[in-house]
Amino acid sequence: MKIDLVTIFPQLFLPHLETGMWAIAQKKGIVQFGIYDLRNYTENQHRTVDDYPFGGGPGMIMKPGPIFRAIEALTANSPQPPPLTILLSPQGEKLNQELVKELSELPWLILLCGRYRGVDQRVREKLVQREISIGDYVLTGGELPAMVLIDAVIRLLPGVLGDLDSAKEDSFYEGLLDCPHYTRPQNFRGLKVPPVLLSGNHQEIRRWRRRKALELTLEKRPDLLPQANLSKEDLDYLAQIGYHQQPGGERWI
Ligand SMILES: C[S@@+](CC[C@H](N)C(=O)[O-])C[C@H]1O[C@@H](n2cnc3c(N)ncnc32)[C@H](O)[C@@H]1O
Incomplete structure (x- = not known):
């Protein structure tokens, strides 16, 4: 599976890529991560990715240009089947284990991490196929939600966990909560x-x-x-x- 991240804070992902299951999944070639710094797709010397909202009001909006250019560059000459482009958004469908299972069966995800007051509406309308939320609360950016989504998805990929059956017995997989567990001492x-x-x-x-x-x-x-x-x-x-x-x-x- 390929997972591409589009973000203004690529460094937030680096510790995860070098740790635990994320690192194992990469080393085994089960997941290929691509991290794309949105500022590399700006066209001004200050590498600005945000601007004031039309109509006024507080906060800044992520400009459409860098996001369109980043995703077009990523998908140029893309092999079939095309990626699923997901915007992490508090307005999206709520992430649950069923959706995680569905995503884990796809070959390629592009995760777009919003910041500020969010992305220009035209990004939603033209680039994004799905909006996914991790819950009814608002965070400062889409990076933590993207990490939550990735973590939940990659542990379902065959070969990542030592024993995939253990994931199948986790809460929600079959619709129930997990049973209690004990280890030594007795x-x-x-x-x-x-x-x-x-x-x-x-x-x-x-x-x-x-x-x-x-x-x-x-x-x-x-x-x-x-x-x-x-x-x-x-x-x-x-x-x-x-x-x-x-x-x-x-x-x-
Ligand atoms: C401050 S939020 C913008 C919230 C937006 N103004 C709204 O009310 O819908 C900035 C970014 O954080 C991310 N984000 C915040 N909360 C989230 C959540 N619960 N689930 C997924 N992404 C979230 C999104 O990428 C969003 O574009």
Whole structure:
């Protein structure tokens, strides 16, 4: 997968590129990162990327010219299929694990990081195919949201994590929260590991984990349950602990 970043702060990405899974993914050739400094696509000696808003008002707007030139340069002679150009934006669709999975299947992403009061509207209309938000709050720039998106996407690429199955058991992957986990020691200050996890009975362990995931989801994020992939056994267990399915297929608590 190719991930190109368009930003006025390329240096923010450098520590990540040299650390942990990002570095491993690059070394293994699973991800190729390109970092493009928007100021290299300006046409004035001050390398200005922003200007005053037409109509007045506070704040500065990112000029369309440098952004158009950067993305046109990146995509010139682009191989098929073309990239998906994403603007990180608080106005975009909210990033969730389903969207992360979808993005992880694409060959090439261009991530455009806004700053100031955002980008000129013509960038949205003509260059960007998707706007993605990391939540209903406003940050100073799109670099942290881009890092969040990249981190979530690349850990799903085969070969990045030692064990991709562990990502598949994480919260949200199958629509439920993850179950509780324990490691050594078995007894930590009198707090003991649930005996089933020490039993060696893999079927019982699987069942215990599934039930805990159902309990935790019901307790912390019941809104996830109607969309989760649930078996008859799951629904029977949920009914025992107070969650019921409506006759029409919809469920309620
Ligand atoms: C200060 S924000 C601009 C906010 C814009 N005026 C608005 O209210 O929609 C500057 C840049 O930060 C990024 N940004 C801020 N919050 C974000 C969020 N929640 N998700 C994704 N990107 C965000 C975007 O790239 C945005 O262009």
